[in-house]
Amino acid sequence: MLPSAVIEQLDPAADPSGQRPRRTARDWIVDFSCFLLAVLIGLVAADTLEQERDLPRVMEGIDQLIGALACAAVWLRRRWPVGLAVAMVPVGFVSATAGGAVLVSLFTLAVHRPFRYVAWVGGASAALQPVYYWLRPEPGLPYAGAVLFGVLLTAAVGGWGMLARSRRQLLLSLRDRARHAEAEARLRAEQAQRLAREAIAREMHDVLAHRLTLLSVHAGALEFRPDAPREEVARAAGVIRESAHEALQDLREIIGVLRAADSDDAGRPQPTLAALDALVAESRQAGMKVALEGRVTDPGAVPASVGRTAYRIVQEALTNARKHAPGMDVTVSVTGAAGDGLAVTVRNAPPAGDVPHVPGSGQGLIGLTERAILAGGTLAHGPTADGGFEVRARLPWA
Missing domain, CATH: 1.10.287 (Helix Hairpins)
Known part of the structure; x- marks a missing residue:
């Protein structure tokens, strides 16, 4: 079942607050187009009335008056889709110029209501087609052909409306799922x-x-x-x-x-900045193309906590580069001095071609950010201009 918010978008009349949503510019354009279509079909039908020699002038005038009122009622299609469609069944039976309004009301019903409503109203309209063309034959068209054309037209309009409803439901469902996915990602x-x-x-x-x-x-x-x-x-x-x-x-x-x-x-000895060379060598042995630039002259002078944080940042960044940009060049830069702070940058080139999907929750970068903040520094990460990825950290070095 669709959520209540989706149902309200499909059917504005189902708003439990009782307040009608205001028409948007797109709604006005659609409503005017439907009204214009009903009027054009009514004008075409009015020309056929002149060819019916047995039809009195009074009946012709009444037919056109009913058709005009039916076209005006098209503006109520959003508020009462079922009522309008039901009312248009007898109106379309007695008035040829109301045919356009009948089709518009059937299409609106199919867009805003489930199939059972369309089946009842469309079935009633199709059942009256043989009687209608028997009482008022279509000039230049055989009886069977006229009935078949009327039934097919009714079915086509109803099917078109149901197709539009299904597409709208699908789009709203996908949009709702996307919102839920974003909310779940934020919660995680x-x-x-x-x-x-x-x-x-x-x-x-x-x-x-x-x-x-x-x-x-x-x-x-x-x-x-x-x-x-x-x-x-x-x-x-x-x-x-x-x-x-x-x-x-x-x-x-x-x-x-x-x-x-x-x-x-x-209980194990924790790595420091002096172990960065071993980490890079290990990554190279695993097949990565890693270049270590801007090394600190005396890694032993870096405080243990700062060096350990820098080591973990480089380690996590190299792991991510290995997963998401396999075989690409990776540049590691660690620079700084006492009093100036320690700058850590890990940048990888954009992956070549399609990369197989690697499961991951993305919590590693969140943990690095927490680690850098707790150490008194900052960490930022994101894509580069050429499509690669870069992790930048700034750590204090008193």
Whole structure:
């Protein structure tokens, strides 16, 4: 079943608020075209009335008056599609000049209502065709041919309307699915960011709780025993200093183990900027064309947390390039100095030809952005002018 929003677009009269939507410029053009078509068909039918010698002048005038009123009623087709179509069945039977309005009302019914309405109204109209042409023969056309033409015309108009309805339903359904897909993508991105923050909070609690507890205990002892021996005060101060130092070190290590694929990574040595050469060499052994430019002169001078973040950014960017641009040239640039910050850029050339679809949720770049922000820096990514892809990060280096 279609959503209620789609049903309201197919049938504006079904709006539960009771307020009619205003006609757009396109609606006015369509309505005027339908009115003009009904008038033109009515004028053609009016010419045939003059050829009916047995038809009195009064009946001819009544026929044209009914046809004019039927053409005017075409403007009500959006508000009452069923009522107008039902009313046009007897009107079309008694008035030849109302034929255009009958066809327009049947088409409108087929566009805005399900098949059962079209079947009843179109069937009634087709059933009256033999009687109509028996009472009012078409000049220059045999009886059987006139009946067959009328039935086929009715079926063609109804089928055309149902085809337009089906196409409209399909477009609205695809549009609705696209909106749902965009909403789900936003929810997945927000969920990934929320999970990353929750993991950070859990990691900080697990790693820092013990250190901060020691700090609190020894600081409290110094506060309540200001007259403690000098050796005890020095020992407590040493514990506080060592605990604070270790807490800061643990805090720096959190970012490196947060998004590890394996929980055992928390106990492994985390890579730094000095391991970037090994990462590039490993990628080259895997068949990638990687060029390392603008290296930092002394990678060991880069803070461990900053170097680890830069390493992870390059690692994720190389993985994405391998998946989405296999065999293309990749350029890695890491530049900077103490006080100026560290700039990391990974750029790959556009893929040649069609690339096989590789499953992926896109959460890797979201995680890199979170990692760079937590390190005090920024990260941006997107396509380049030549069709490639580039990841740019700026990290602080005090």
